Amino acid sequence: MAKKPHASATPATEFLRRAGVDFTEHAYDYVQHGGALHSAEVLGWDAHAVVKTLVMQDQDAKPLLVLMHGDRKVSTKQLARQVGAKSVEPCVPEVANRHSGYLVGGTSPFATRRSMPVYVEQSILALERILINGGRRGYLVGIDPKRCVALLNARAVSCAMGLDD
Secondary structure (H helix, E strand, C coil), X not given: CCCCCCCCCCHHHHHHHHCCCCCEEEECCCCCCCHXXXXXXXXXXXXXXXXXXXEEEECCCCEEXXXXXXXXXXXXXXXXXXXXXXXXXXXXXXXXXXXXXXXXXXXXXXXXXXCCCEEEEHHHHHCCCEEEEEEECCEEEEECHHHHHHXXXXXXXXXXXXXXX
């Protein structure tokens, strides 16, 4: 009997398994700076359902995670207003790696090195299923977004804007 292909475990997938979460595994060839649009294209998914995990920080350099549609970007002004910060900006890759314990391009919101507040674009919750990073470049997991948010104790925000805005 042939075995089902299985990607190696990551801290994120170990976390999901311990929590009893059903998820699907989606591996693809990672391309530097390809992002969610590339992974959506090669996996045959709508980029709106491929969710990016972004490590950001407030004016005091306190980190936070933002879950955003692959075909949208974060309005940092709107996000700052909604989280009660003066300003929010993306972390530089080295700082993001240090906070999350993952390499940028492979950042999962699950089992991060440092505990951080998680914010999710509210429209993600309307999706039936999302793909989100599984803790390694070129590896996404399919999960129910409501289950994802419950596991992360994420707070819904409205800060999406178009990629061309």
